[in-house]
Amino acid sequence: MLSPKQVSWLKGAIFVLALAPLLRMAYLTVTGQLVDPLEFITRGTGDWTLYLLCITLAVTPLRRLSGWNWLIKLRRMLGLYTFFYGLLHFTTFLWFDHFFDVQEMWKDVLKRPFITVGFIAFVLLIPLALTSTNGMIKRLGGKRWQWLHRLIYVIAPLAFLHFWWMKAGKHNFTQPILFGSIVGILLLTRVWWAIRK
Known part of the structure; x- marks a missing residue:
């Protein structure tokens, strides 16, 4: 069991580590080490969204299996x-694809399915971010807040589908299969616990 001070140190370390991919992308772009910086940033930010989504989903199963209740403070x-x-x-x-032309962006969203599902996943993330504070939990009430945040179980498959279609277009199936397995296991464990309950 970690002490509050140890949890605080761990949160600080994770805060810095989670910024590291962005700092690396910025550094490589500024120093001119990339052949296609726009492609690299677009793919990098998308990949890290999925990585962190999987890590966030893994908190509850890991906490339940290990008994490390302090993990919930990182979620x-x-x-x-x-x-x-x-x-x-x-x-x-x-910005890079449409130069803030919202009308052209909408056409692209509606035209290409992999962008459509990615856009839906992002929009569904917004209310979760906006209601992440203790104040919003109190305003909504615990049960309503929990129901709202179950949107993550919709967001995760949509994010994976976005990733799959994007990689499949380049005939790269290794990563999609890996992340599909991870997302599937993380969601199925919750289904199993719900059935047992």
Whole structure:
């Protein structure tokens, strides 16, 4: 069992580590080490959104299996970082692909299915980020807040589908199969616990 001080140190370490991918992307871009920086940033922010989403989903199963209840104190920050990278991913799409032309962006969203599901997943993340504070939990009430945050079980498959279609277009199935397995296991464990309960 970790002490409050140890949990605080751990949260600080995770906060810095979660920023590291963004700092690396910025460094490689500024120093001109990338052949296609826009592609690298778009893919990098999207990948890290999915990575952090999987880590966030893994908190509850790991806590239940290990008895490490202090893990729950990390979930909010991990979830907010998931939204942060998702926001960066969407911003690069809106900025670099469409130069903030919202009308053209909508045409692209409606035209290409992999962008459609990714956009839906991002939109569903917004209310989760906005209601992540203790104040919003009190305003909504515990049960309503829990029901709202179960949207993560919709977001995860949509994010995976977005990732799958994007990689499948390049005939790269290794990563999609890996992340599909991870997302599937994380969601199925919850279904199993719900059935047992």
